[in-house]
Amino acid sequence: MNAITVEGLCVKANNRHLVENISFSIEEGSIVAIIGPNGAGKTTLIRAVLGLIPYETGSVLMFGKPFKHNNSHARVGYVPQKIEFDRTFPLTVLELLRFTVPPFYSLPFRDRSGEERINSLLKTVGMQDLINRSIGSLSGGELQRVMIAKAIVNDPHILFLDEPASGVDIEGQERFYDLVRRLNKENGLTVILISHDLNIVYRFADNVLCMNRRLICTGKPAEALTDEVIKSVYGEMMGGYIHSCHEHD
């Protein structure tokens, strides 16, 4: 079954197309990478699919039904590229994760719901010792790991990751993508991942969706990302890079 079906999606801002007539489908349980140069509309596409920004035309279905934020048939987790928040916000890791756990209308300071699940997830992402730390004091890598724990705390069907490991050291990136792969294999989680790192795309993605406002190609990374495609999307400089990724793979 298709986890996501997008048909003819167009997003406009100031009479300019940010995403133009994009159609694709993503199979349940797969990891799909979205690649493209800066300004290609990758984040806009994800935000439109998630209903965070309006789209001009087109349709988005999740598991065959239109996506609504409070639908239980398609729970989604989202790790944005950059989390905009006040660093002095006196919010602990535990309190942040509790935001996501129902019930929403209980007295939050007496709320013990989901505590076991939260503890186990923080252990999975290696953050169990930082449960009472203020989120503003976390490093980029620590925050990303907390955000992925937060994104999966409610057992989502689909996980959207927008350059989730940007600003994270190499070791942290490895741990992060290993975790994503493990969740995909063990829980059948569908993962949609935006990444600039072709190496990561080759190693972790089942399929790739290459775009530059329009869809350029789609398919398995080794087949879809030809030298010509990479050159046309990223320019001449990236032509040789593709071979090193193949070799690494």
Add this chain to the structure above:
Amino acid sequence: MNTISEFLAYPFIQRALMASIMVGMLCPFVGNFVVLRRMSFFSDAISHAAFAGIAAGALLGIDLSLSSLLFAILIAILIAFLSEKTTLSHDTVIGVAFSGAIATGMLIIGMMKGFRGDIFTFLFGDILAITSMDLLLIFLFSLLTITILLVFLKPLLYITFNRDLAQIEGINVRLYEYLFFVIIAVVITVSLKIMGIILVTSLLIVPAASAKNLASNMKSLFILSCTFGVASGVLGLMASIYLNTSSGPTIVLVSIWIFFMTMLKKK
């Protein structure tokens, strides 16, 4: 010099003390959201919208508390609506509403003949002039507002942290935004008679900002802000009685003194 117990024997002092405790809890409780969302300018605009409401109420001969409440809610919703529906920045919309409210209020007052003391009570506040009916209204609104905020605390805090993430979790962000703006309007109007239009936002902002200097989690933020709010109200009131100064400014100066103490502790 009179002792505290002698002062407390006066019913108007008792009412003032109770009002300072209630408003000292209510304002910082809501103020936490205002500070975390960096909406101090918005609360200023709302208090000035209440000024236009008071002037309009005086002109039309309707209850000033009611007219100020209606105007404050109307302007709060208008700001939220324009920010949502236009490409104008939130700051610009607030600036326009702020100027519009002040100009309207001044225009109406200029049209009226004679001195209106009741208008000046709202402009500068007078905690010692609080009546039993005022106290009852403050109590009821405080109870209602804090209950609503406690029930919806989790979604409201989630939206304050990050709108997009809250929306994806199925929280109706738009509805909660409007609810919150109306709550700010209500709280400001309820506190007007005590603090006055000019100083009312300080009781929203300063104790919450002081608590933010020290708090390590949300629970401590709410407890500390309300504690600082009540302490500012009670100590400020007592100081104003002993020093024979205006109550509103004294309460604000006490809260600012607490703010600087927390700054030192923070360092």
